[in-house]
Amino acid sequence: MREVSFLRPERRRSREPEPETAADALGALLRRVARGDEQAFEALYDAVVGPVYGVVLRVLRDPAQSEEVTQEVMVEIWKQAPRYDASRGSARGWVLTVAHRRAVDRVRSAQASTDREDRVAARDTARAFDVVSEEVEHRLEAEQVRRSLDVLTDLQRESVELAYYGGYTHRQVSEILGIPLGTVKTRLRDGLIRLRDEMGVVA
Amino acid sequence: MTIIPPSGARRSGEDPGTRDLLAAYALDAVDDVERARVERLLRTDADAAAEHVTFAETASRLAVAAAAPAPTALRARVLDEVSRTRQAAPAAASGGPARHQRPASRGAVRLLAAACGVLLAGCIGLGALVLGGEDARPALVAAGDFAGGTAALLEVDGEYVVVGEGVPEPAEDRVYQLWSVEGSADPVPAGFLEQGPDGSFVGEVGDWEPGAVLGISEEPVGGSEQPTSEVLAHVET
Numbered sequence: 122m123r124e125v126s127f128l129r130p131e132r133r134r135s136r137e138p139e140p141e142t143a144a145d146a147l148g149a150l151l152r153r154v155a156r157g158d159e160q161a162f163e164a165l166y167d168a169v170v171g172p173v174y175g176v177v178l179r180v181l182r183d184p185a186q187s188e189e190v191t192q193e194v195m196v197e198i199w200k201q202a203p204r205y206d207a208s209r210g211s212a213r214g215w216v217l218t219v220a221h222r223r224a225v226d227r228v229r230s231a232q233a234s235t236d237r238e239d240r241v242a243a244r245d246t247a248r249a250f251d252v253v254s255e256e257v258e259h260r261l262e263a264e265q266v267r268r269s270l271d272v273l274t275d276l277q278r279e280s281v282e283l284a285y286y287g288g289y290t291h292r293q294v295s296e297i298l299g300i301p302l303g304t305v306k307t308r309l310r311d312g313l314i315r316l317r318d319e320m321g322v323v324a
Numbered sequence: 325m326t327i328i329p330p331s332g333a334r335r336s337g338e339d340p341g342t343r344d345l346l347a348a349y350a351l352d353a354v355d356d357v358e359r360a361r362v363e364r365l366l367r368t369d370a371d372a373a374a375e376h377v378t379f380a381e382t383a384s385r386l387a388v389a390a391a392a393p394a395p396t397a398l399r400a401r402v403l404d405e406v407s408r409t410r411q412a413a414p415a416a417a418s419g420g421p422a423r424h425q426r427p428a429s430r431g432a433v434r435l436l437a438a439a440c441g442v443l444l445a446g447c448i449g450l451g452a453l454v455l456g457g458e459d460a461r462p463a464l465v466a467a468g469d470f471a472g473g474t475a476a477l478l479e480v481d482g483e484y485v486v487v488g489e490g491v492p493e494p495a496e497d498r499v500y501q502l503w504s505v506e507g508s509a510d511p512v513p514a515g516f517l518e519q520g521p522d523g524s525f526v527g528e529v530g531d532w533e534p535g536a537v538l539g540i541s542e543e544p545v546g547g548s549e550q551p552t553s554e555v556l557a558h559v560e561t
Contacts, residue, residue, distance in 0.1 A: 159406065166399060170399070184395075200409060201412055203412055206415070210380050211381060213384060213388075217384035221384075266385050290355050291353045292490075309348050309351060312347075313379055313383070317379065
C-alpha cells in the first residue's frame with residue numbers, strides 16, 4: 122500500500138522558485154484588463170492561451186471543440202476580470218481554473234445525454250500526458266511539473282491524471298479503477314499534497 | 325421522525341467530510357452537489373480556504389504542463405468578440421444596502437448563483453429540464469445527505485427544485501415525497517421526486533418558503549398527508 126502516505130514530505134521551499142516577476146506581471150495585466158484595457162487583454166491572451174488551450178484539449182481531445190471552449194474561456198476571463206480577487210490565488214491560477222472547469226463542464230453536459238461510453242480511451246488520455254509537446258512555450262515549467270509528478274506513486278498519479286486530465290469525478294475514477302471511493306479520495310489528497318510540496322507552492 | 329429547525333445550522337469548521345473533498349474539488353473531480361458543499365465550506369472556514377488556494381495553484385500547474393500551441397486564427401476571433409462584450413460589474417462590496425430579510429440565506433444564494441452560473445452544467449440541464457427555458461441558471465440553495473446520496477435544493481427565479489443524486493430507487497409502490505417544515509409546525513406536503521433521464525431524482529417544490537427545512541421521505545404512491553416513514557433527508561437553508 123505504498124500509495125497511502127500519512128507523512129507529508131518535507132516542504133521544499135523555493136527549490137525552483139516561481140518567477141515572481143512573471144506572476145506579478147500577469148496579475149498587473151489582469152488588473153488593467155479589469156479596467157477594460159483591451160491592449161492588456163491581448164498581452165494576457167498571449168501569455169495564457171497556450172496552457173488554456175492545452176488543458177482544454179487534454180480533457181476534451183477534440184481540437185474543434187477545444188478551440189470553441191478556449192474562446193468561451195478567454196471571453197469569460199475578459200468579462201469576469203473585474204471580479205478577480207487576488208487574495209484567492211494567482212492570476213494564472215484563476216484563468217486556468219476557469220479553463221479546466223469549463224472543459225470538465227463540457228464533458229459532463231455531453232455525458233448527461235450520451236451516457237459514458239469509452240472508459241479505456243480515458244486511460245489513454247491520462248497516459249498521453251507522458252508525451253509533452255516539445256514546442257510548447259511553457260516547456261521548462263512543464264518539464265518541472267512532470268518531474269514533480271514523478272514523486273507520486275504510480276497509483277496516486279493514475280488517480281490524479283484520470284481526475285484532472287480525464288475530467289472524471291472521484292466517483293467515476295473509483296469505478297474505472299475498481300477501487301473504493303475512500304481510496305480514491307486518499308490518493309487524490311495525498312497526491313496533491315505531495316505535488317504541492319514538491320512544487321514549493323505556498324499559500 | 326426528527327426535524328432539525330433551520331436555526332440549528334451547523335457551525336463552520338465542523339464538516340470534516342467536506343474538508344476531505346478539497347483536493348478532489350481543486351481537480352474538478354467532484355459532482356455539482358459536492359462542489360456546492362465545498363464552496364459553502366470555503367466561505368465559512370478560513371483554514372480550508374487557505375488550503376484550497378494551495379491546491380488550486382498546484383492543479384493549475386498541471387494545466388501548464390499540458391500547454392499546447394493554440395490555433396492562430398483563434399486570437400482574432402477572441403479579440404473581436406471581446407471588443408463587442410461588456411464586462412461584469414465588480415463584485416458588490418459586503419453589506420450592500422439592498423439586503424433585507426434573511427440576509428445570510430439570500431447572500432448565500434447570490435454567491436452560489438455567481439459561482440454556479442457558468443459552472444453547474446448538470447444543474448443547469450436539470451433546472452432547464454424542470455423549469456423550462458434554455459437560459460435557466462439555477463442557484464444551489466442548500467444540499468444535504470439523502471438515502472446514501474445527496475439532495476440539493478436549487479432556485480431559479482423564485483421557483484425551487486430538488487435534485488437527488490446517488491439515491492437508490494424507492495421500493496415498489498413507493499415514492500419520494502417532499503415536505504416543507506417551518507419551525508415546529510407539522511410538515512406540509514411539497515411535491516414528489518421523479519426519476520430523471522440520467523437516473524437522478526428531480527422534483528419541483530410547491531408550497532415552500534425560503535428558510536423552511538425541506539424534508540424527504542418514502543411514502544406510498546399518491547403520497548401521504550403526514551410523513552409515515554423516517555424522513556430521509558433534511559435540507560437546511
